[in-house]
Amino acid sequence: MKIAKPLFLLISLAVTNVITAQNQERIPEVEKLLGKMTIEEKIGQLNLLTPGGGVATGSVVSKNVESKIKAGNVGGLFGVASPSKMKMAQDLAVKQTRLQIPLLFGSDIIHGYKTTFPIPLGLSASWDMDLIKRTAQIAAKEATADGINWNFSPMVDIARDPRWGRIAEGAGEDAYLGSEIAKAMVTGYQGEDLTDEETMLACVKHFALYGAVEAGRDYNSVDMSRVKMFNQYLPPYKAAIDAGAASVMTSFNDVDGVPATGNKWLLTDLLRDRWNFDGFVVSDYTSLNEMMAHGLGDLQAVSALALKAGLDMDMVGEGFLSTLKKSLDEGKVTEEEITNACRHVLEAKYKLGLFEDPYKYIDESRPEKDILTPENRAVARKAAQRSFVLLKNENNVLPLKKSSNIALIGPLADSRNNMLGTWAPTGEIKNAVTILEGFKNVAPNARIEYAKGSNILNDKELAKNINVFGPRIEISKELPDELLNEALAVAKKSEVIVAVVGEATEMSGEAASRTDISIPDTQKKLIKELVATGKPVVLVLMSGRPLTIPEEFDLPVSILQVWHPGVEAGNAVADVVFGDYNPSGKLTATWPRSIGQIPIYHSMKNTGRPAPDSEEFQKFKSNYLDEKNSPLLPFGYGLSYTTFEYSDLKISKEKIKVNEAVEVSVTLKNTGKFDGEEVVQLYLHDVVRSITPPNRQLKGFKKVFLKKGESKTITITLKPEDLKFYNSSLEFVAEPGTFEVFVGGDSNASLKKSFVLE
Incomplete structure (x- = not known):
């Protein structure tokens, strides 16, 4: 669907791929539009709102969104999907405002849209850049079919502390591998031409250093030297920028004592002046307002600070909308600073082709033909297979014969709610394949008997904290011993036991930091009792992070780490367990023996008093009294059949x-x-x-x-x-x-x- 071009665009629209670095020529159409805009209209373009109804990442939901769009006070929306809803919002912007400036529509599409792929940490374990790029292309095609043209992905934060729940969203601990994955995802989302209706703006996040929060506690402080930043943490961000990423999202943490959202060194000196970034910068969810809690002043003060630092768009907080005009009148910001931020936002819309056709992403025929297709699900299955890491294969038990008599046991074996993984707000749980279903699909001649065996955990208060987005942990009415006894009865009739254990999806992810990253006690007991039957035991381990599993690793069990595998979880797990695919995944984050070793990673430095290679304890050397220095499983580790x-x-x-x-x-x-x-x-x-x-x-x-x-x-x-x-x-x-x-x-x-x- 097309509409007549706005008045300011009656000039030629031939220049569609103009590069607009700070010191290069600007886009003439955007410059002409800026000349027509009032200061209020410019400030309005800096405002990103969510009307609610989707999955929020904070407690604030925007109010009076419709009236604000009509008033020209909105540059973009997120948390909205479907062509019909997008059309309603876009109509308000291009038909009921003075200058008819179209909206951006954003979303968090972290590991697939409706076709949900493995969590990013799992996907990184494939070490397959072509496959990772392909998953990003599919995510872009599906999301744009629903009207979305801006993706808050990839997350490229280096993470070396598995207590931090958001390690699940990135590529692990290594700057080189993280850079390669960042490039693959940006090029997958954006393609070669952003005016193509199946491509979308990428948004690199979280800028910067968010993966290094102290104590692994989400939103916490970060403090490190510039040398460590440049060598170990910044490379993936730069790789994404060099690959042409169109936007950048700030992080919640501080850098050198200044919150990233208001940090001029980070957003201007480094990002624009040193790295020549020519896109636009958006805050994370209310991170501008949160600078008040950091101790940097009231809303007007932190809004002015952020604008002057180089922030272009304010997500949800409306600090720019409500204070910048006053700050301008008081001389605390300049019109040039407001204009420059507005310019960056408008240039992104121009690059997408929205000025030529505001409705180019709104096509009612696309969802049915482009979303969750058999072809897309086949790629999801392939991606999941290749993400799995074989940690241990006791007596070469794996792969299993498809005629086996199998006891399929565990709280995650038939848990559809836990297959998609954390941060899959656009996925639908009903579309996920459980492990039980996958076993029956792949090995129809096997005798498979299922028992839950235990809850994921028995702590009702902790379960309540985890179940914010729905029932990921369901505590059975049966007593723990009743669940265990039922499982043991099933196990004793089998040839081999497959136990699906680990974390629920929301035990990792945003605001899901943990001080204990071992398998919950009730599942530990189940595993020990299953091993005591004397039957061969295969642990299918699900998690969004490295876990501390020294006890389980020492048991006579095989262990297949499957992360949270996505919409084709059950089929992919069965493919590997029964040998239709030989596992090839390799860990992208070191697995510690104990939580006291954290942070532990492969690129650590020698000290002046290095411990001996034998790890024999020596006093006055860099070691522990009660633990080895070496990890349980090193970076890059993974077995094969x-x-x-x-x-x-x-x-x-x-x-x-x-x-x-x-x-x-x-x-x-x-x-x-x-x-x-x-x-x-x-x-x-x-x-x-x-x-x-x-x-x-x-x-x-x-x-x-x-x-x-x-x-x-x-x-x-x-x-x-x-x-x-x-x-x-x-x-x-x-x-x-x-x-x-x-x-x-x-x-x-x-x-x-x-x-x-x-």
Whole structure:
């Protein structure tokens, strides 16, 4: 559907892909429109509202939205979906306002729209950039079919504290892998042309450092050096910006003592001046208003602070709407600052083609043909299969025969409410496939008997805190011992026990930090009792974070980590358990032995008193009295039903010059009985440099398929920038010296060679 172009657009609209960095030419159509706008109309474009009715991420819901749109006081909406609802809102903006400026429509589409994919932490475990990009493309196609043109994703926060619930929403602990995933998701959402109706604006979040909140407690403070920021936390944000991300969302935390939403160094000096970002910046949900609680003044003061810092759009709080005119009159902000923020918002709308056709995303025929199609569900199933990580395969119990007599037990085995995962507000639980259903679909000839066995947890008060978005934890009327006895009776009649255990979906995610990240006690008891039957036990483990499972790992059990797998959960789990797909996932966050080790990650540095490699306790060394230094499971870890052998590591040159690449090759052989995939990982150690180096840094990887018995030579190229780091002056440099290269199947890779940068 098209309408007549507004008066200000009767000039040529031929320039559709204008790049508008700060020091480049502006879009003429936008500049002409800005010249016609009153100050009130400019401020109105800086206001993002939600009318409610969807899943909110805060307690505030906007009021009188319709009247505010008519008054020209709204730049965009979120929390609204369906072409009919979008049309009603867009009609108000383009038919009942003076300048007919169209609205943006945003949404949190974190891991799929209606076709829900595995949680991002799980998806990252696939190490498959093409697949990750494909999931973003499908999410964009489905969301735009419902009228949404702006996605509050990807979340690229580096997270090294699994107590933080939002570790589920990102790519884990590593800056290199996180950067590759950030690029894949941005290009998946935005495509090559934002005027394509199946693409949408990406919004990189949360800028910045949100994954490093103190004590793993959500919304908490962050304090770190600039060197640590630039080397370990900022790279994925920059990678997303370099990939063309159209918008950025600020984080809730402070940076250098100033909340990110009002931090000029972050939003202007770094983002725009250093990184040349040319899109627009939006606050997180009421994060502008929350600067008052941080202690930076009243609403007028923090609104002025945020505008001057470089914030362009205020999400829900309406601080800009209610105070900027007064601040302008009092000389606390300038008209130029308001105009510049408005310009950034209007340029995004222009890039989407909304001025040419405000209704381009509103097509009643699209939802039925584009959303939750069989083809999309097939990709969701594939993505889930490839996200699973085989942590342990006791006596090679897995894969199971499809004719087996199976006791399927556990509180998550038939729990449709817990398949989609945290932060899936656009998904529908009714569409999810349970594990029980998946087993019956994939192995119809198996004898499968189900018993719940236990509740996810028995604490009613804790369950109430978790069940904010619906009944994720349902505490049965039966007593715990009754549930357990029923499960044991079923188990004793089986050949093998499959226990589906772990976290409910909302035990991780936003506002879901935990001080105890072990499996809940009632499930621990169930697992021990099942093992005591003497039957082979397979744990299908669901969670949104790394868990502390040293007790379970030491039991004679197999463990398949499946995260929260999405809409095709049950089918995908069954595919892997019964061997239709050989698991290939690798961990993207280190699993600690105990919570006292946190933070623990693969790229830690040596101290001046490093503990011995043997981990034998020595006084006055950097170790614990009561625990090993090493994790339970390292970054990059993941088993297969087959085995792989690495050999013949070679480096193309012993010495290289600055700005010269070097090739690293290794022979990989499938030495087992199954075809399978392996993620070949390359880690680098800069032996001597001007600031202390990490022991190992991921600098390359390839996912390789080999038939049983097959060998291949795998080559990974180290580019000049892979040798660089930010020094104490924040210069991105490579320093001469020796570099050690490690190649293998996880961050403990043992094959080692070195070369010299002259």
